[in-house]
Amino acid sequence: MAEVLVYVDHVDGAVRKPTLELLTLARRIGEPVAVHLGAGADTAAATLAEYGAVKVLAADAAEFADYLVVPKVDALEAAYNAVSPAAVLLPSSAEGKEIAARLAVRIGSGIITDAVDLEAGDEGPVATQSVFAASYSTKSRVTKGTPVITVKPNSAAPEAAPAAGTVEQLAVSFGEKSTGTKVVSRTPRESTGRPDLTEAAIVVSGGRGVNGAENFAIVEALADSLGAAVGASRAAVDAGWYPHTNQVGQTGKSVSPQLYIAAGISGAIQHRAGMQTSKTIVAINKDAEAPIFELVDYGVVGDLFEVVPQLTEEVKARKG
Protein backbone atom coordinates (compact mmCIF):
# COMPACT_ATOMS: atom_id res chain seq x y z
CA MET A 1 0.00 0.00 0.00
CA ALA A 2 1.16 3.52 -0.75
CA GLU A 3 2.62 5.54 2.07
CA VAL A 4 1.21 8.85 3.26
CA LEU A 5 3.43 11.36 5.03
CA VAL A 6 1.95 12.93 8.14
CA TYR A 7 3.64 15.99 9.63
CA VAL A 8 3.60 15.71 13.41
CA ASP A 9 2.53 18.70 15.48
CA HIS A 10 3.88 18.26 19.00
CA VAL A 11 5.33 19.98 22.02
CA ASP A 12 8.56 18.22 23.03
CA GLY A 13 7.15 14.85 22.04
CA ALA A 14 3.61 15.40 23.36
CA VAL A 15 1.59 14.83 20.18
CA ARG A 16 -1.26 17.25 19.65
CA LYS A 17 -4.72 15.96 18.82
CA PRO A 18 -4.91 17.27 15.20
CA THR A 19 -2.02 14.93 14.35
CA LEU A 20 -4.03 11.93 15.54
CA GLU A 21 -6.84 13.09 13.28
CA LEU A 22 -4.39 13.30 10.38
CA LEU A 23 -3.20 9.75 11.04
CA THR A 24 -6.81 8.57 11.06
CA LEU A 25 -7.53 10.30 7.74
CA ALA A 26 -4.22 9.13 6.23
CA ARG A 27 -5.25 5.51 6.76
CA ARG A 28 -8.11 6.01 4.30
CA ILE A 29 -5.52 6.72 1.59
CA GLY A 30 -2.60 4.53 2.56
CA GLU A 31 -0.10 3.72 5.30
CA PRO A 32 0.78 6.66 7.52
CA VAL A 33 4.46 7.52 7.91
CA ALA A 34 4.90 10.20 10.56
CA VAL A 35 7.55 12.92 10.29
CA HIS A 36 8.69 14.10 13.72
CA LEU A 37 10.96 17.15 13.89
CA GLY A 38 12.66 18.34 17.07
CA ALA A 39 13.02 16.69 20.46
CA GLY A 40 10.91 13.87 21.86
CA ALA A 41 10.58 11.47 18.92
CA ASP A 42 10.81 8.40 21.15
CA THR A 43 8.04 9.62 23.42
CA ALA A 44 5.90 10.63 20.46
CA ALA A 45 6.47 7.33 18.63
CA ALA A 46 4.36 5.35 21.11
CA THR A 47 1.34 7.59 20.48
CA LEU A 48 1.95 7.79 16.75
CA ALA A 49 2.17 3.99 16.54
CA GLU A 50 -1.05 3.60 18.51
CA TYR A 51 -2.86 5.70 15.89
CA GLY A 52 -1.45 3.85 12.92
CA ALA A 53 2.00 5.17 12.02
CA VAL A 54 3.93 2.30 10.43
CA LYS A 55 7.10 4.32 10.65
CA VAL A 56 8.31 7.51 12.34
CA LEU A 57 10.95 9.50 10.47
CA ALA A 58 12.71 11.62 13.08
CA ALA A 59 15.14 14.50 12.85
CA ASP A 60 16.34 16.82 15.56
CA ALA A 61 18.43 19.93 14.92
CA ALA A 62 18.77 23.38 16.46
CA GLU A 63 17.79 24.90 13.10
CA PHE A 64 14.14 23.86 13.54
CA ALA A 65 13.73 26.27 16.44
CA ASP A 66 16.29 28.91 15.49
CA TYR A 67 15.01 29.76 12.02
CA LEU A 68 11.54 30.29 10.62
CA VAL A 69 9.72 27.56 8.65
CA VAL A 70 12.33 26.72 5.99
CA PRO A 71 14.38 24.09 7.93
CA LYS A 72 11.14 22.18 8.47
CA VAL A 73 10.45 22.33 4.75
CA ASP A 74 13.93 20.92 4.12
CA ALA A 75 13.19 18.02 6.46
CA LEU A 76 9.80 17.27 4.98
CA GLU A 77 11.33 17.37 1.51
CA ALA A 78 13.96 14.86 2.66
CA ALA A 79 11.19 12.61 3.97
CA TYR A 80 9.32 13.01 0.69
CA ASN A 81 12.41 11.93 -1.23
CA ALA A 82 12.96 8.96 1.09
CA VAL A 83 9.40 7.65 0.86
CA SER A 84 7.81 8.79 -2.46
CA PRO A 85 4.42 9.06 -0.75
CA ALA A 86 0.92 9.13 -2.26
CA ALA A 87 0.11 12.31 -0.33
CA VAL A 88 1.51 14.65 2.32
CA LEU A 89 -0.79 15.75 5.15
CA LEU A 90 -0.21 18.65 7.54
CA PRO A 91 -2.32 20.41 10.17
CA SER A 92 -3.96 23.66 8.99
CA SER A 93 -2.10 25.86 11.45
CA ALA A 94 -0.42 29.05 10.24
CA GLU A 95 2.92 27.27 10.21
CA GLY A 96 1.50 24.05 8.74
CA LYS A 97 0.11 25.96 5.79
CA GLU A 98 3.39 27.78 5.17
CA ILE A 99 5.40 24.56 5.26
CA ALA A 100 2.88 22.97 2.89
CA ALA A 101 3.03 25.96 0.53
CA ARG A 102 6.80 25.84 0.16
CA LEU A 103 6.93 22.07 -0.12
CA ALA A 104 4.32 22.20 -2.90
CA VAL A 105 6.44 24.68 -4.87
CA ARG A 106 9.59 22.59 -4.34
CA ILE A 107 8.17 19.26 -5.40
CA GLY A 108 5.98 20.80 -8.12
CA SER A 109 2.73 19.59 -6.60
CA GLY A 110 -0.71 21.02 -6.13
CA ILE A 111 -1.85 22.06 -2.67
CA ILE A 112 -5.22 22.08 -0.92
CA THR A 113 -5.61 23.91 2.39
CA ASP A 114 -8.18 23.73 5.18
CA ALA A 115 -9.74 20.42 4.22
CA VAL A 116 -12.52 19.34 6.59
CA ASP A 117 -12.68 15.78 5.27
CA LEU A 118 -10.63 13.47 3.13
CA GLU A 119 -11.41 10.27 1.30
CA ALA A 120 -9.75 8.03 -1.27
CA GLY A 121 -10.88 8.55 -4.87
CA ASP A 122 -10.18 6.89 -8.22
CA GLU A 123 -7.92 9.77 -9.18
CA GLY A 124 -6.31 10.36 -5.82
CA PRO A 125 -7.47 11.76 -2.48
CA VAL A 126 -10.59 13.92 -2.54
CA ALA A 127 -10.69 16.81 -0.05
CA THR A 128 -13.84 18.46 1.20
CA GLN A 129 -13.51 22.18 1.93
CA SER A 130 -15.88 24.68 3.38
CA VAL A 131 -15.66 28.02 1.52
CA PHE A 132 -17.14 31.53 1.38
CA ALA A 133 -17.64 31.61 5.14
CA ALA A 134 -18.93 28.03 4.99
CA SER A 135 -21.82 28.86 2.68
CA TYR A 136 -20.43 26.37 0.14
CA SER A 137 -18.94 22.94 0.45
CA THR A 138 -16.52 21.84 -2.30
CA LYS A 139 -14.75 18.65 -3.26
CA SER A 140 -11.30 19.16 -4.74
CA ARG A 141 -8.38 17.11 -5.97
CA VAL A 142 -4.75 17.76 -6.73
CA THR A 143 -4.14 17.08 -10.41
CA LYS A 144 -0.36 17.55 -10.62
CA GLY A 145 2.30 15.92 -8.50
CA THR A 146 1.83 14.48 -5.01
CA PRO A 147 -1.16 16.00 -3.20
CA VAL A 148 -0.09 18.28 -0.35
CA ILE A 149 -3.12 18.78 1.89
CA THR A 150 -3.62 20.69 5.13
CA VAL A 151 -6.52 19.60 7.33
CA LYS A 152 -8.43 21.70 9.87
CA PRO A 153 -8.53 20.52 13.48
CA ASN A 154 -11.66 18.59 14.54
CA SER A 155 -12.17 17.20 11.02
CA ALA A 156 -12.14 13.57 12.13
CA ALA A 157 -12.47 11.61 15.35
CA PRO A 158 -9.08 10.03 16.13
CA GLU A 159 -9.28 6.24 15.96
CA ALA A 160 -6.60 3.99 17.39
CA ALA A 161 -5.19 1.37 14.99
CA PRO A 162 -1.91 0.06 16.41
CA ALA A 163 0.99 -0.26 13.96
CA ALA A 164 4.75 -0.73 14.25
CA GLY A 165 5.78 2.93 14.52
CA THR A 166 9.45 2.10 14.12
CA VAL A 167 11.61 5.17 14.61
CA GLU A 168 14.12 5.85 11.83
CA GLN A 169 16.53 8.76 11.72
CA LEU A 170 15.99 11.15 8.85
CA ALA A 171 19.09 12.82 7.44
CA VAL A 172 18.48 16.49 6.67
CA SER A 173 20.95 19.02 5.34
CA PHE A 174 20.27 22.72 5.51
CA GLY A 175 21.25 25.13 2.78
CA GLU A 176 22.18 28.79 3.07
CA LYS A 177 18.57 29.72 2.27
CA SER A 178 17.29 27.70 5.23
CA THR A 179 18.71 30.12 7.75
CA GLY A 180 17.49 33.36 6.17
CA THR A 181 15.02 34.30 8.88
CA LYS A 182 16.35 34.12 12.40
CA VAL A 183 14.09 33.65 15.41
CA VAL A 184 15.83 36.14 17.68
CA SER A 185 13.67 35.44 20.71
CA ARG A 186 10.60 33.48 21.66
CA THR A 187 8.13 34.26 24.43
CA PRO A 188 5.96 31.22 25.13
CA ARG A 189 2.32 31.85 25.86
CA GLU A 190 1.19 31.28 29.39
CA SER A 191 -1.07 28.31 29.69
CA THR A 192 -4.57 29.10 30.89
CA GLY A 193 -5.25 25.51 31.83
CA ARG A 194 -8.21 25.52 29.45
CA PRO A 195 -8.40 23.35 26.33
CA ASP A 196 -6.82 24.64 23.15
CA LEU A 197 -9.28 26.74 21.17
CA THR A 198 -9.00 24.85 17.89
CA GLU A 199 -9.04 21.42 19.53
CA ALA A 200 -11.77 21.96 22.09
CA ALA A 201 -15.04 20.06 21.93
CA ILE A 202 -16.87 23.08 23.33
CA VAL A 203 -16.08 26.77 22.77
CA VAL A 204 -17.71 29.67 24.61
CA SER A 205 -17.09 33.04 22.94
CA GLY A 206 -17.77 36.58 24.01
CA GLY A 207 -18.20 39.67 21.85
CA ARG A 208 -18.74 43.39 22.14
CA GLY A 209 -21.79 42.69 24.26
CA VAL A 210 -19.53 41.49 27.08
CA ASN A 211 -18.61 45.13 27.47
CA GLY A 212 -15.28 45.10 29.28
CA ALA A 213 -12.25 42.94 30.04
CA GLU A 214 -13.35 42.30 33.62
CA ASN A 215 -16.72 40.97 32.40
CA PHE A 216 -15.02 38.18 30.49
CA ALA A 217 -14.94 36.40 33.85
CA ILE A 218 -18.62 35.59 33.18
CA VAL A 219 -17.71 33.94 29.88
CA GLU A 220 -14.78 32.12 31.47
CA ALA A 221 -16.97 30.82 34.30
CA LEU A 222 -19.40 29.27 31.82
CA ALA A 223 -16.49 27.83 29.83
CA ASP A 224 -14.98 26.29 32.95
CA SER A 225 -18.28 24.75 34.02
CA LEU A 226 -18.41 23.00 30.63
CA GLY A 227 -14.68 22.26 30.32
CA ALA A 228 -14.65 24.53 27.27
CA ALA A 229 -12.17 26.84 25.56
CA VAL A 230 -12.79 30.59 25.50
CA GLY A 231 -13.10 32.52 22.25
CA ALA A 232 -13.71 36.16 21.40
CA SER A 233 -14.95 38.23 18.49
CA ARG A 234 -12.61 40.70 16.86
CA ALA A 235 -14.58 43.57 18.37
CA ALA A 236 -13.76 42.22 21.84
CA VAL A 237 -10.12 41.63 20.88
CA ASP A 238 -9.70 45.07 19.29
CA ALA A 239 -11.15 46.64 22.43
CA GLY A 240 -8.35 44.94 24.36
CA TRP A 241 -10.69 42.80 26.46
CA TYR A 242 -9.27 39.44 25.42
CA PRO A 243 -6.04 38.26 23.73
CA HIS A 244 -5.85 38.00 19.96
CA THR A 245 -4.85 34.32 20.18
CA ASN A 246 -8.44 33.66 21.25
CA GLN A 247 -10.04 35.45 18.33
CA VAL A 248 -12.46 33.33 16.32
CA GLY A 249 -13.06 34.20 12.68
CA GLN A 250 -11.51 34.96 9.36
CA THR A 251 -8.39 36.56 10.80
CA GLY A 252 -8.40 34.56 13.98
CA LYS A 253 -8.85 30.86 14.63
CA SER A 254 -11.18 28.70 12.70
CA VAL A 255 -13.00 26.37 15.08
CA SER A 256 -15.24 23.40 14.50
CA PRO A 257 -16.30 22.16 17.93
CA GLN A 258 -19.25 19.96 18.88
CA LEU A 259 -20.79 22.98 20.59
CA TYR A 260 -20.23 26.71 20.02
CA ILE A 261 -21.80 29.23 22.39
CA ALA A 262 -21.76 32.89 21.28
CA ALA A 263 -22.56 35.52 23.91
CA GLY A 264 -22.97 39.15 22.84
CA ILE A 265 -21.77 38.45 19.30
CA SER A 266 -23.76 39.74 16.33
CA GLY A 267 -22.58 37.13 13.84
CA ALA A 268 -20.78 39.19 11.16
CA ILE A 269 -19.68 37.25 8.09
CA GLN A 270 -16.02 37.38 9.17
CA HIS A 271 -16.92 35.86 12.53
CA ARG A 272 -19.08 33.20 10.93
CA ALA A 273 -16.18 32.24 8.67
CA GLY A 274 -14.45 30.87 11.75
CA MET A 275 -17.26 29.01 13.49
CA GLN A 276 -20.00 28.12 11.04
CA THR A 277 -18.91 24.49 10.73
CA SER A 278 -19.51 23.93 14.46
CA LYS A 279 -21.89 21.01 14.98
CA THR A 280 -24.27 22.72 17.40
CA ILE A 281 -24.53 26.50 17.72
CA VAL A 282 -26.06 28.41 20.61
CA ALA A 283 -26.34 32.18 20.97
CA ILE A 284 -27.30 34.65 23.62
CA ASN A 285 -27.95 38.14 22.31
CA LYS A 286 -30.31 40.89 23.41
CA ASP A 287 -31.10 41.85 19.81
CA ALA A 288 -33.62 39.42 18.27
CA GLU A 289 -32.56 40.64 14.81
CA ALA A 290 -28.87 39.74 15.25
CA PRO A 291 -27.70 37.62 12.27
CA ILE A 292 -26.20 35.02 14.63
CA PHE A 293 -29.76 33.76 15.26
CA GLU A 294 -29.91 32.58 11.62
CA LEU A 295 -27.31 29.95 12.50
CA VAL A 296 -28.39 28.73 15.88
CA ASP A 297 -29.79 25.44 17.01
CA TYR A 298 -30.89 27.19 20.15
CA GLY A 299 -30.94 30.90 20.86
CA VAL A 300 -31.93 33.07 23.77
CA VAL A 301 -32.92 36.69 23.18
CA GLY A 302 -31.87 38.30 26.40
CA ASP A 303 -29.22 40.06 28.44
CA LEU A 304 -26.09 37.94 28.66
CA PHE A 305 -25.43 39.29 32.15
CA GLU A 306 -28.62 37.53 33.27
CA VAL A 307 -28.63 34.47 31.04
CA VAL A 308 -24.98 33.38 31.15
CA PRO A 309 -24.55 33.29 34.95
CA GLN A 310 -27.89 31.46 35.28
CA LEU A 311 -26.73 28.92 32.71
CA THR A 312 -23.42 28.49 34.51
CA GLU A 313 -25.19 27.83 37.83
CA GLU A 314 -27.54 25.37 36.18
CA VAL A 315 -24.66 23.50 34.49
CA LYS A 316 -22.81 23.27 37.80
CA ALA A 317 -25.95 22.06 39.56
CA ARG A 318 -26.66 19.40 36.96
CA LYS A 319 -23.06 18.21 36.95
CA GLY A 320 -23.26 18.06 40.72
Added chain:
Amino acid sequence: MSLRIVVTVKYVPDATGDRHFAEDLTVDRDDVDGLLSELDEYAVEQALQIAEEADDAEITVLTVGPEDAKDALRKALSMGADKAVHVEDDDLHGTDALGTSLVLAKALEHVGYDLVISGMASTDGGMGVVPAMLAERLGVPQVTLLSEVKVEDGKVTGRRDGDSASEQLEAALPAVVSVTDQSGEARYPSFKGIMAAKKKPVQSLDLSDLGIEAEEVGLEGSWTTVDEAAERPARTAGTVVNDEGEGGKKLAEFLAGQKFI
Protein backbone atom coordinates in the same frame (compact mmCIF):
# COMPACT_ATOMS: atom_id res chain seq x y z
CA MET B 1 19.80 54.00 -3.17
CA SER B 2 16.11 54.11 -2.92
CA LEU B 3 14.30 51.33 -1.05
CA ARG B 4 12.05 49.57 -3.57
CA ILE B 5 8.93 48.30 -1.81
CA VAL B 6 6.41 46.24 -3.74
CA VAL B 7 3.02 45.50 -2.15
CA THR B 8 1.03 42.59 -3.59
CA VAL B 9 -2.67 43.37 -3.52
CA LYS B 10 -5.61 41.27 -4.58
CA TYR B 11 -8.95 42.33 -6.02
CA VAL B 12 -11.64 40.19 -4.40
CA PRO B 13 -15.41 39.82 -4.39
CA ASP B 14 -16.98 41.68 -1.46
CA ALA B 15 -17.28 39.24 1.43
CA THR B 16 -20.53 40.81 2.57
CA GLY B 17 -22.06 40.13 -0.88
CA ASP B 18 -23.68 36.89 -1.97
CA ARG B 19 -20.66 34.97 -3.27
CA HIS B 20 -21.10 32.13 -5.74
CA PHE B 21 -19.30 29.77 -8.06
CA ALA B 22 -19.48 30.18 -11.84
CA GLU B 23 -20.33 27.23 -14.10
CA ASP B 24 -16.66 26.27 -14.50
CA LEU B 25 -16.43 26.17 -10.68
CA THR B 26 -14.19 29.22 -10.48
CA VAL B 27 -15.20 32.13 -8.25
CA ASP B 28 -18.02 34.07 -9.90
CA ARG B 29 -16.75 37.64 -10.22
CA ASP B 30 -19.74 39.07 -12.09
CA ASP B 31 -22.51 39.10 -9.50
CA VAL B 32 -20.68 40.60 -6.56
CA ASP B 33 -18.83 43.91 -6.46
CA GLY B 34 -15.09 43.66 -6.16
CA LEU B 35 -12.71 45.63 -4.01
CA LEU B 36 -9.17 45.76 -2.68
CA SER B 37 -8.91 42.88 -0.20
CA GLU B 38 -9.24 44.50 3.22
CA LEU B 39 -6.35 42.43 4.51
CA ASP B 40 -4.09 43.91 1.82
CA GLU B 41 -4.90 47.43 3.06
CA TYR B 42 -2.82 46.53 6.12
CA ALA B 43 0.10 45.68 3.81
CA VAL B 44 -0.24 49.02 2.00
CA GLU B 45 -0.38 50.81 5.37
CA GLN B 46 2.84 49.17 6.63
CA ALA B 47 4.55 49.98 3.32
CA LEU B 48 3.58 53.64 3.73
CA GLN B 49 4.90 53.71 7.30
CA ILE B 50 8.18 52.03 6.32
CA ALA B 51 8.57 54.47 3.42
CA GLU B 52 7.96 57.41 5.75
CA GLU B 53 10.77 56.20 8.02
CA ALA B 54 13.21 55.55 5.17
CA ASP B 55 15.31 58.32 3.63
CA ASP B 56 14.21 57.42 0.18
CA ALA B 57 11.67 54.81 -0.78
CA GLU B 58 9.31 54.04 -3.60
CA ILE B 59 6.13 51.95 -3.27
CA THR B 60 4.79 49.94 -6.19
CA VAL B 61 1.51 48.05 -5.84
CA LEU B 62 1.22 44.87 -7.85
CA THR B 63 -1.85 42.84 -8.72
CA VAL B 64 -2.62 39.82 -10.85
CA GLY B 65 -6.24 39.92 -11.90
CA PRO B 66 -8.92 40.90 -14.39
CA GLU B 67 -9.49 44.36 -15.89
CA ASP B 68 -11.57 45.47 -12.88
CA ALA B 69 -8.64 44.78 -10.57
CA LYS B 70 -7.45 48.28 -11.53
CA ASP B 71 -9.93 49.48 -8.88
CA ALA B 72 -7.83 47.77 -6.22
CA LEU B 73 -4.66 49.41 -7.57
CA ARG B 74 -6.37 52.82 -7.64
CA LYS B 75 -7.41 52.45 -4.02
CA ALA B 76 -3.85 51.59 -2.99
CA LEU B 77 -2.51 54.52 -5.01
CA SER B 78 -5.01 56.86 -3.36
CA MET B 79 -3.75 55.67 0.04
CA GLY B 80 -0.32 56.90 -1.03
CA ALA B 81 1.55 54.27 -3.09
CA ASP B 82 3.61 55.74 -5.93
CA LYS B 83 2.92 53.51 -8.91
CA ALA B 84 1.15 50.35 -9.93
CA VAL B 85 1.71 47.24 -12.01
CA HIS B 86 -1.21 45.21 -13.31
CA VAL B 87 -0.65 41.73 -14.70
CA GLU B 88 -3.68 40.88 -16.79
CA ASP B 89 -4.15 38.23 -19.44
CA ASP B 90 -7.18 36.26 -20.60
CA ASP B 91 -5.19 33.08 -20.05
CA LEU B 92 -5.03 33.81 -16.32
CA HIS B 93 -8.69 32.94 -15.69
CA GLY B 94 -8.91 30.19 -13.07
CA THR B 95 -5.26 30.34 -11.92
CA ASP B 96 -4.70 28.71 -8.50
CA ALA B 97 -2.31 29.70 -5.71
CA LEU B 98 0.72 27.98 -7.25
CA GLY B 99 0.08 29.68 -10.57
CA THR B 100 -0.57 33.06 -8.96
CA SER B 101 2.66 32.84 -6.99
CA LEU B 102 4.52 32.00 -10.22
CA VAL B 103 3.13 35.06 -11.99
CA LEU B 104 3.75 37.32 -8.99
CA ALA B 105 7.33 36.06 -8.63
CA LYS B 106 8.11 36.70 -12.31
CA ALA B 107 6.49 40.13 -12.09
CA LEU B 108 8.51 40.98 -8.96
CA GLU B 109 11.72 40.01 -10.76
CA HIS B 110 10.64 42.09 -13.74
CA VAL B 111 9.83 45.18 -11.66
CA GLY B 112 12.70 44.87 -9.17
CA TYR B 113 12.29 44.90 -5.36
CA ASP B 114 14.09 45.14 -2.05
CA LEU B 115 11.05 44.43 0.10
CA VAL B 116 7.83 42.64 -0.81
CA ILE B 117 4.86 43.16 1.52
CA SER B 118 1.77 40.96 1.27
CA GLY B 119 -1.42 40.60 3.24
CA MET B 120 -1.86 37.64 5.63
CA ALA B 121 -4.46 35.98 3.37
CA SER B 122 -6.82 36.95 0.64
CA THR B 123 -10.38 37.44 1.82
CA ASP B 124 -11.84 35.20 -0.90
CA GLY B 125 -9.62 32.14 -1.30
CA GLY B 126 -8.08 32.79 2.07
CA MET B 127 -5.36 30.17 1.81
CA GLY B 128 -2.63 32.36 3.28
CA VAL B 129 0.01 30.57 1.24
CA VAL B 130 1.09 32.99 -1.48
CA PRO B 131 3.69 34.92 0.61
CA ALA B 132 5.49 31.68 1.60
CA MET B 133 5.37 30.52 -2.02
CA LEU B 134 6.82 33.85 -3.18
CA ALA B 135 9.73 33.57 -0.77
CA GLU B 136 10.37 30.01 -1.93
CA ARG B 137 10.29 30.96 -5.60
CA LEU B 138 12.37 34.12 -5.20
CA GLY B 139 14.88 32.44 -2.88
CA VAL B 140 14.71 35.25 -0.32
CA PRO B 141 13.87 35.16 3.42
CA GLN B 142 10.25 34.78 4.47
CA VAL B 143 9.27 37.04 7.36
CA THR B 144 5.57 36.39 7.58
CA LEU B 145 2.44 36.96 9.68
CA LEU B 146 3.90 39.96 11.44
CA SER B 147 1.87 42.06 13.82
CA GLU B 148 4.74 44.55 14.02
CA VAL B 149 7.34 45.31 11.38
CA LYS B 150 10.37 47.59 11.06
CA VAL B 151 13.02 48.11 8.39
CA GLU B 152 16.43 49.50 9.33
CA ASP B 153 19.99 49.18 8.03
CA GLY B 154 19.06 46.74 5.30
CA LYS B 155 17.29 44.46 7.78
CA VAL B 156 13.65 43.68 8.45
CA THR B 157 12.57 42.81 11.97
CA GLY B 158 9.16 42.00 13.30
CA ARG B 159 6.95 40.17 15.75
CA ARG B 160 5.09 37.01 14.80
CA ASP B 161 2.37 36.00 17.24
CA GLY B 162 2.06 32.25 16.86
CA ASP B 163 -0.19 29.78 18.59
CA SER B 164 2.22 28.73 21.29
CA ALA B 165 4.64 31.66 21.38
CA SER B 166 5.34 35.16 20.23
CA GLU B 167 8.52 35.32 18.16
CA GLN B 168 10.86 38.15 17.29
CA LEU B 169 12.18 37.65 13.75
CA GLU B 170 15.04 39.14 11.78
CA ALA B 171 16.20 38.85 8.18
CA ALA B 172 18.33 40.72 5.68
CA LEU B 173 16.78 42.41 2.64
CA PRO B 174 15.64 41.53 0.05
CA ALA B 175 12.80 39.68 1.78
CA VAL B 176 9.11 38.80 1.57
CA VAL B 177 7.02 40.06 4.47
CA SER B 178 3.36 39.51 5.26
CA VAL B 179 1.44 41.48 7.87
CA THR B 180 -1.67 40.63 9.88
CA ASP B 181 -4.67 42.78 10.72
CA GLN B 182 -3.04 43.32 14.12
CA SER B 183 -0.34 45.48 12.51
CA GLY B 184 -2.33 48.71 12.75
CA GLU B 185 -5.41 50.27 11.17
CA ALA B 186 -5.07 51.21 7.53
CA ARG B 187 -5.54 54.89 6.67
CA TYR B 188 -8.43 56.19 4.60
CA PRO B 189 -7.49 57.83 1.31
CA SER B 190 -7.70 61.62 1.57
CA PHE B 191 -9.42 63.71 -1.08
CA LYS B 192 -5.99 64.89 -2.17
CA GLY B 193 -4.83 61.29 -2.32
CA ILE B 194 -7.75 60.28 -4.49
CA MET B 195 -7.09 63.13 -6.92
CA ALA B 196 -3.35 62.43 -7.03
CA ALA B 197 -3.97 58.70 -7.67
CA LYS B 198 -5.62 59.51 -10.99
CA LYS B 199 -2.31 60.79 -12.33
CA LYS B 200 -0.11 57.99 -11.01
CA PRO B 201 1.26 55.51 -13.55
CA VAL B 202 -0.31 52.03 -13.92
CA GLN B 203 1.81 49.69 -16.02
CA SER B 204 0.13 46.72 -17.68
CA LEU B 205 1.97 43.47 -18.24
CA ASP B 206 0.80 40.26 -19.88
CA LEU B 207 2.11 36.72 -19.71
CA SER B 208 4.46 37.14 -22.67
CA ASP B 209 6.08 40.16 -20.98
CA LEU B 210 6.91 37.83 -18.10
CA GLY B 211 7.99 34.87 -20.23
CA ILE B 212 5.20 32.63 -18.91
CA GLU B 213 3.47 30.13 -21.20
CA ALA B 214 -0.33 30.05 -21.17
CA GLU B 215 -0.27 26.32 -20.23
CA GLU B 216 1.54 27.10 -16.98
CA VAL B 217 -1.40 29.07 -15.57
CA GLY B 218 -5.19 29.41 -15.81
CA LEU B 219 -7.74 26.71 -15.30
CA GLU B 220 -5.87 24.36 -17.66
CA GLY B 221 -2.53 24.80 -15.93
CA SER B 222 -4.03 24.55 -12.48
CA TRP B 223 -2.42 22.09 -10.03
CA THR B 224 -5.78 21.43 -8.41
CA THR B 225 -9.35 20.99 -9.57
CA VAL B 226 -12.72 21.55 -7.96
CA ASP B 227 -15.01 18.66 -8.90
CA GLU B 228 -18.06 19.74 -6.97
CA ALA B 229 -19.34 22.88 -5.28
CA ALA B 230 -22.61 22.65 -3.41
CA GLU B 231 -24.31 25.40 -1.52
CA ARG B 232 -24.59 24.17 2.03
CA PRO B 233 -28.16 23.76 3.02
CA ALA B 234 -28.99 26.71 5.22
CA ARG B 235 -28.84 25.56 8.82
CA THR B 236 -32.31 24.45 9.75
CA ALA B 237 -33.91 27.13 11.83
CA GLY B 238 -33.43 26.34 15.47
CA THR B 239 -35.42 27.36 18.48
CA VAL B 240 -35.15 30.96 19.63
CA VAL B 241 -36.73 31.91 22.92
CA ASN B 242 -37.10 35.20 24.74
CA ASP B 243 -35.58 35.35 28.16
CA GLU B 244 -38.29 35.92 30.69
CA GLY B 245 -36.13 35.13 33.65
CA GLU B 246 -35.61 31.46 32.82
CA GLY B 247 -33.46 31.80 29.67
CA GLY B 248 -30.35 30.29 31.25
CA LYS B 249 -32.31 27.35 32.63
CA LYS B 250 -33.97 26.67 29.29
CA LEU B 251 -30.59 26.75 27.63
CA ALA B 252 -29.26 24.27 30.18
CA GLU B 253 -32.20 21.99 29.41
CA PHE B 254 -31.39 22.15 25.70
CA LEU B 255 -27.72 21.36 26.38
CA ALA B 256 -28.67 18.47 28.63
CA GLY B 257 -31.00 17.13 25.93
CA GLN B 258 -28.05 17.21 23.51
CA LYS B 259 -25.89 15.40 26.11
CA PHE B 260 -23.47 18.29 26.56
CA ILE B 261 -24.12 18.22 30.29
